[in-house]
Amino acid sequence: MMDPDMAREVQTKVILHWNYRGFKELPEELRIEGEHVKEVYLKWNVLDKLPQWLGVLRSLTNLYLYGNMLESLPKEIEELHSLVILDVSENHLSSLPENICKLHYLSVLIATNNKLSSLPKDIQKLTSLQTLHLAGNSLQILPESLCQCQSLEDLCLDRNNLLCLPSQIVYLPRLNSLSVSGNQLIYLPALPFTTEIHLNFNENPCLNYLPFPLGCQITSRNGSNADHWYLNCFGCFLRSLSDSTYLKNTILHVPPSSMWQNEAMQLVMPYELNHVYMPGSAQVPSLYEMTLRTVYTSLYHHIPQNIKLTRKHIFTTFRKLKFEWERYQIFPSSIAEQLRRGPVTICFHPNCQAPIFKYAVVWVVPVNNLTRSGQEISVLTVVYFCSQNCSLLYEKYELSNLNESEVLLSQSRTEWKYVQTL
Known part of the structure; x- marks a missing residue:
């Protein structure tokens, strides 16, 4: 039986603010009366699944599901043809459905702090995607198809388990912000980016070298030159890999020197460069x-x-x-x-x-690099x-x-x- 007050709210509004309502499931009133609704805010409820009738919300452009208990998204999400913004952060998602790639108007996808271990292989079909935030997941590798998302401008991959980035990522024509802090990166792309990018790669302790052209591109943003750099690289260049036997990459051994704390360094080359x-x-x-x-x-x-x-x-x-x-x-x-x-x-x-x-x-x-603290390393x-x-x-x-x-x-x-x- 429908709640008259809730039914009236759905009938008279195009934006529904339903945060902190304690919802365990989406109200039936939304299914019956909500075809015209454009935005739904459902942050910090206790939803553990979305209904199969989700596709009736044909006018929906913004869907915010931050802080629920979702373990998966239904295949019916592909029927939200008008969806522009989807926020599923702070849930328990282990994957994103392949058919999410049918949302051709999706511009913002935020899925931070989930359990994602992979991305849809056809993610390049999200032709309108401009913002992709995936911090706090379990990603170890990115699909090369991500490098075909030609509209992508803002990519956040902090706090995952990435070892490297696909080399073609440097060709993304609109990418102006890339953050990969707190990963396990062992090398960065050997080419500079084709855009004037802001690149954040702090807290990658096994990242112990930079391709020279990329380093110059990063430091050119703040007036540094090739003779003296000013890199924001806190938590990097600290050590070599403790175990490299599982890698098939070519690895270079650089003898100890007082310039790098009297330790031998192992530089992992890009996988293709053998x-x-x-x-x-x-x-x-x-x-x-x-x-x-x-x-x-x-x-x-x-x-x-x-x-x-x-x-x-x-x-x-x-x-x-x-x-x-x-x-x-x-x-x-x-x-x-x-x-x-x-x-x-x-x-x-x-x-x-x-x-x-x-x-x-x-x-x-x-x-030579000058750190924020004024230390030269x-x-x-x-x-x-x-x-x-x-x-x-x-x-x-x-x-x-x-x-x-x-x-x-x-x-x-x-x-x-x-x-x-x-």
Whole structure:
């Protein structure tokens, strides 16, 4: 039997403020009279499930379910075709249903402090998604499809169990805020982002180096330069992995030094980069690597990025264009997939900047960083080259193009050796 007062409230309002009502289930009055309702606030109730009739709320744009006891979302959520904002924070959700990806107008999805261990594999179908907050979950890996959410602007992944980020995340064209504090990150993307991003990565204790171009991009926001950085990196660069045997990545061993607390450091390279060599090695890129580089540069072109690495070195990155799969069906599927995903990084030499997929010559270079407390620490950075030739030529480039007052990376680099490689 309907409550007359509640029925009248539903009939006469388009916004329902039902926070702290002690609801154990959604009122029937909403099902019968609520087709016109646009916003429902149900924070801090005791809902443990949503009804199958949820789809009758065809006009619903905002649904706030913060602080309930939900363990799952019903498949009928796909029928909320007008939904723009969904907040399911502080519940007990272990997953999000795949059909949530049918909400093509969904712009804000907030699911902080749940038990999520994965995301829908077709999340790229959320074409309007601008804000995604997933802090306080159990995510260990992000689907590459997330990097196809072209409208995404604000991504918060704090306090999860992430080891790394998908390399293509740097290409998101509108991303201006990315927060990954309090994870287990062992490396960050080897390319700078294509946007002027605010990146927060505090409290990742096993993150013990930065790709040099990305570090320059981060510090350029506050006026720092390549000679001296000012990174907000509290709780990072503290230690190496205690156990790396489960990883298949190439790992570089950097001997102890007074600059990094007299401890040996293990630098975990991006997973795709499995042929890494020291300067002066006789190894050359494979035919497979050269094929990827040649074809990729015919598909994409460079655009200049305003990322100052040295006073005379402006880094560039690739602009992703539409991949015309049909034109490249002559290639084996493994090559076609690599081309679609794009390079791990690009050559650091400003006159080359070729794409790098699996082979690189690596310099490890300490950079001075001034912390918020005013303490100066040494941060290890990694510089990638596409060949031994570019590595050698860059040494000559520095000598002929940089001022005497500038720090030469070639003279600052430190030695390293393999711990493991595939």
